[in-house]
Amino acid sequence: MIAHVAWRLSRRAAVNLWRAPLPSLVSVLTISLSLFIGASFVLGLFAARALLTSWGAQAGVTLYLDKQTDDDKARLLAQQIRLQNPEVEVVYVDRAMALKRLRGDLGDMAGALDGLAQNPLPPSLEITPRVTLPPSGVRILAAQLGTVAGVSEVDYGREWLDKLEALARGLRVFGAGALFTVLGAALLVVANTIRLAVYARRDEIEIMKLVGATDGYVRAPFLMEGALQGLLGAAIALGAVVAVQKWLLPRASQAFAFAAGISAPNLAPEHWGALLGAGAVVGLFGSWLAVARFLKT
Amino acid sequence: MIQLFHVKKSYPGDAPVLDDITLRVEKGEFVWLTGPSGAGKSTLLKLLFCAESPTSGQILVGGRNIGRITQGAVPYLRRNIGVVFQDFKLLDNRTVVENVGYALEVLGASDSEIRERSLKRLEQVGLKHKAASLPRRLSGGEQQRVAIARALVNEPTILLADEPTGNLDPSLTDSILQLLFDANARGTTVIVATHDRTLLSRYRRRTVALEKGKLVFDA
Numbered sequence: 426m427i428a429h430v431a432w433r434l435s436r437r438a439a440v441n442l443w444r445a446p447l448p449s450l451v452s453v454l455t456i457s458l459s460l461f462i463g464a465s466f467v468l469g470l471f472a473a474r475a476l477l478t479s480w481g482a483q484a485g486v487t488l489y490l491d492k493q494t495d496d497d498k499a500r501l502l503a504q505q506i507r508l509q510n511p512e513v514e515v516v517y518v519d520r521a522m523a524l525k526r527l528r529g530d531l532g533d534m535a536g537a538l539d540g541l542a543q544n545p546l547p548p549s550l551e552i553t554p555r556v557t558l559p560p561s562g563v564r565i566l567a568a569q570l571g572t573v574a575g576v577s578e579v580d581y582g583r584e585w586l587d588k589l590e591a592l593a594r595g596l597r598v599f600g601a602g603a604l605f606t607v608l609g610a611a612l613l614v615v616a617n618t619i620r621l622a623v624y625a626r627r628d629e630i631e632i633m634k635l636v637g638a639t640d641g642y643v644r645a646p647f648l649m650e651g652a653l654q655g656l657l658g659a660a661i662a663l664g665a666v667v668a669v670q671k672w673l674l675p676r677a678s679q680a681f682a683f684a685a686g687i688s689a690p691n692l693a694p695e696h697w698g699a700l701l702g703a704g705a706v707v708g709l710f711g712s713w714l715a716v717a718r719f720l721k722t
Numbered sequence: 723m724i725q726l727f728h729v730k731k732s733y734p735g736d737a738p739v740l741d742d743i744t745l746r747v748e749k750g751e752f753v754w755l756t757g758p759s760g761a762g763k764s765t766l767l768k769l770l771f772c773a774e775s776p777t778s779g780q781i782l783v784g785g786r787n788i789g790r791i792t793q794g795a796v797p798y799l800r801r802n803i804g805v806v807f808q809d810f811k812l813l814d815n816r817t818v819v820e821n822v823g824y825a826l827e828v829l830g831a832s833d834s835e836i837r838e839r840s841l842k843r844l845e846q847v848g849l850k851h852k853a854a855s856l857p858r859r860l861s862g863g864e865q866q867r868v869a870i871a872r873a874l875v876n877e878p879t880i881l882l883a884d885e886p887t888g889n890l891d892p893s894l895t896d897s898i899l900q901l902l903f904d905a906n907a908r909g910t911t912v913i914v915a916t917h918d919r920t921l922l923s924r925y926r927r928r929t930v931a932l933e934k935g936k937l938v939f940d941a
Contacts, residue, residue: 430830632811636825637801
């Protein structure tokens with residue numbers, strides 16, 4: 426009996442969608458638009474996080490050695506660090522090279538260095554991680570290398586990394602809050618859209634209740650319709666997100682210089698599942714809210 | 723079968739719609755519920771099929787105190803009560819046979835059983851040949867016969883009719899009432915609310931009269 430009641434309710438849900446295509450279409454499009462905005466937002470957050478991580482990875486560590494350190498000792502130190510930290514690249518910059526670089530950086534003003542009696546710059550070792558490290562990883566590496574004998578000073582762009590970390594933290598908090606708001610708003614919009622569709626069928630609900638239908642029996646086809654609309658909406662949103670990723674962003678990168686670095690992470694199968702699941706849940710919950718009001722009367 | 727004890731129904735700020743109604747309807751009885759508009763006839767019927775709850779007093783239907791049953795139990799009570807309205811309350815986008823079968827769907831009957839029993843009821847009300855039609859293609863009298871078929875299709879023990887002939891041409895009244903008398907003859911307890919006193923004199927049955935929410939006559 427349960428099987429044929431379930432089959433009948435499913436059939437009714439499908440027939441109701443077919444008989445009232447316009448309200449169904451409005452619900453599907455509302456869900457797809459809401460999910461598209463939500464998914465784009467999440468992907469934007471992913472991209473921003475990836476961008477911040479890559480900026481952090483560009484921050485290398487410079488170890489300034491004692492001025493008295495000769496070339497042999499400095500090269501030995503570099504070799505030691507390579508052996509102890511195979512995941513980093515170490516480049517030795519001697520004092521002459523450091524002065525030459527400074528001259529290059531100063532450009533026309535390099536003449537000011539001619540008056541110096543001796544080279545004031547210390548030798549240094551430039552450490553670059555081979556793998557992408559988060560700002561916290563760079564900070565740990567710098568602290569570890571700062572204890573090496575012969576190192577007088579460590580520079581790893583501390584302020585810059587602190588700011589980057591604060592930015593990443595803020596982005597996470599803002600992202601969570603904004604995502605919650607976007608999904609909440611989407612749910613309300615969807616619930617109201619479905620409510621309009623349910624309102625159009627209030628007579629049917631009244632008659633169902635009159636002939637002894639339980640609340641569950643009245644609610645079931647509406648929930649099925651809501652879930653189906655949610656899945657359809659999610660599928661459309663998914664298509665739109667993929668289209669933006671594969672088609673719009675590459676063209677935007679070509680057209681605008683500022684967009685050159687923008688790339689959204691590819692959607693994994695679990696993202697597809699999450700989006701379709703979110704659609705079904707929004708549709709179900711929206712229908713539940715919409716029907717609940719009519720069941721009370 | 724149906725008992726009301728000192729039933730009162732009132733809405734905040736208004737005079738009571740029903741005031742101290744005590745009434746007993748035996749199993750298999752046919753009762754006219756009459757009175758002018760606003761007397762409380764429809765409200766009394768609504769109390770019986772739990773569309774409203776009494777402000778005070780007790781109502782027993784089939785031995786169950788319906789003032790104390792949970793919301794979840796109401797649908798099961800309604801499956802034993804058929805209701806017919808003045809405005810038919812048929813679904814325009816479903817065929818006649820689908821409208822009648824609606825009451826059986828909620829019981830979990832199979833498709834073949836629903837069709838068979840619905841067609842049987844339609845035959846009893848003389849509309850089997852219109853089974854595939856939509857309600858808007860039918861006359862008012864035919865629509866009310868469909869509504870009666872729907873109310874009787876699951877063989878309820880009680881049939882409540884609220885002004886069932888109120889929207890119909892007087893020439894159709896007799897045929898509609900005959901369907902209600904037939905149901906009563908088969909053992910169904912029938913309560914018909916009407917303000918049409920000519921019906922009461924033409925078809926003499928027990929009559930309960932309400933006026934301004936009070937029971938003023940019962941004989």
